[in-house]
Amino acid sequence: MKKKVILPIMLFVITSLNYANSAYNLVYEKQFHQTLLAENLHAGFHIYDYLDSYFVPKINVFPQTNYGRIINPIFRLSKLFFTNYLIVDYMLTMNHELGHGYRMIEAGGSIIDIKYNLPPPFNNEFSWINLKRPENFTKQQELMINLGGSESNLIISDLMRKNILLDQKFNYKYSWPYMYSSGDMPGYTAFITNPNGDPIRYRRNLNTLYGDGKEVLTRKKMRNYSLIALCTDPMNYYALKAVFYDYIIKGKNSSKVRMINLKNGLKYLPRFRFEYTPYGPELVYQNYFKFDSTLMQFSFSHSDSELPDSWRIAANIWNIKSTEKLSFNFSGQIWHQPEIQFYQNDKLINVDGLGGKIISTINYEIVKNKHLYGLTFQIGYKSNGYSLGERLKEGLIIRSGLFFQLGNN
Structure with missing residues (x-):
């Protein structure tokens, strides 16, 4: 059936808890893809954060004398530069390259190899991935590979933002990961002019697909x-305040995150971003609401006026408590997209029009003392079409694993 209609059910997604703090998922799904990688990498950041705090617990290595007030910030900056900066760059750069690789694997190709280069000032060369293309391949699958790297890091940034807003504090160790992952797509697009860079190749391929001899998507736009x-x-x-002022200058591990106070304890935080898709960029207006321990996110997105019409409505809610140990999350979206052509098992698939996705998550808490551990199970369905981090093809979504938080006191 060419068009699938999913009833707009208010959305809901990943990691429920029965209290306000965040948690992290180690999950498994039969098929490797970007959302799965992002979930597990996000958990890896938390493990690194805990181990770093355990083995290097001191903020001030010298007493806060006049001498210490000079040396301690230098020590903190050096630690940040020679450990956090390099480790995070490796993790998120590899996540970016594997994002390209996943979209190629989905299209029927494969990864040949990945070359990682150190970040500036240690190296001025980009990291890159070599891919083997399948015999049957559409222009929109090419666009998916162009956008796949930054897409993977957008998912990481969404997970970080959710946990930061649940805790309402910004750990300095997440400042660089957040700015890298959230800024991967807009930063790469705004400042990199390398003709082999992802944004320029994406724009070139999109103009070939829709331009009919003219440039419908310009670099300036x-x-x-x-x-x-x-x-x-x-x-x-x-993020900038947490790392440069609170950590380096003041010697604090985290910075308080404030939202706009509305009425009766309801808090609000808006933001804007764009997302590359196989039919052009979508302009996304996100709205976060927090009430007590519950965090909600509602968003609306639409296409650029020069490109085929598309729109998407999405919502998420976290921390729906059922019992002392059992909690739920739900996530969903409904969209209208222009035609997408892609090969699946050498069969050409054409899809357009209405579609959607819904996921429910069940979390069961097992241990809660110094650390928190529990089981998580996700089940959902997605129709044919594009959704951040998911397969183009319709199908069931089933994931299971553990959720945890180290140092839960």
Whole structure:
């Protein structure tokens, strides 16, 4: 059936808890894909954060004398630069490259190899991935591979933002990971002019597909979208404050994150971003609401006016408590998309129109003392079409694993 209609059910997704703190998932699904990788990598960041705090617990290596007030910030900056900066760059750069690889594997190709290069100032060369293309391949699958790297890091940034807003504090160790992952797509688009870079190749392929001899998506337009996205994300400012002021200067591990107070304890935080899709960029208006321990996110997105019409409505809610140990999350979206052509098992599939996705998550807490551990199970369904981090093909979504939080006191 060419068109699938999914009833718009209010959305809900990943990691429920019966209290306000965040948690992290180690999950398994039969088929490797970007959302699965992002969930597990996000948990890896938390494990690294815990081990780093355990083995290097001191913020001030010298007493806070006049001498210490000079040396301690230098020590903190050095630690940040020679450990956190390099470790995070490796993890998120590999996540970016594997994002390209996943979209190629989905299309029927494979990964040949990945070359990682150290970040500036240690190296000025980009990291890259070599891919083997399948025999049957559409232009929109090419676009999916162009966008796949930054897409993978967008998923990581969504997970980080959710946990930061649940805790309402920004750990300095997440500042660089957040700015890298959230800024991967807009930063890459705004500032990188390398003709082999992902944004330029994406724009070139998109103009070939839809331009009919003219440039419908210009670099100037995409740069403007990118700068707006970077400047209107309040989390970027919290990240900069947490690492440079609170950590390096003041010697604090974290910084408080504030939201706009509305009425009766309801808090609100808006942000804007864009997402590359196989039919052009979508402009996304996100709205976060928090009430007590519950966090909700509602968003609306639409296509650029020069490209085929599309729209998407999405919502998520976290921390729905059922019993002392049992809790739920739900996530869903409904969309209208232009035609997408892709090969699946050498069969050409054409899909357009209405579609959607819904996921329910069940979390069962097992142990809660110094550390928190529990079981998580996710089940859902997605129709044919594009959704961030998911397969293009319709099908069931079934994931299971563990959720945890180290140092849960």
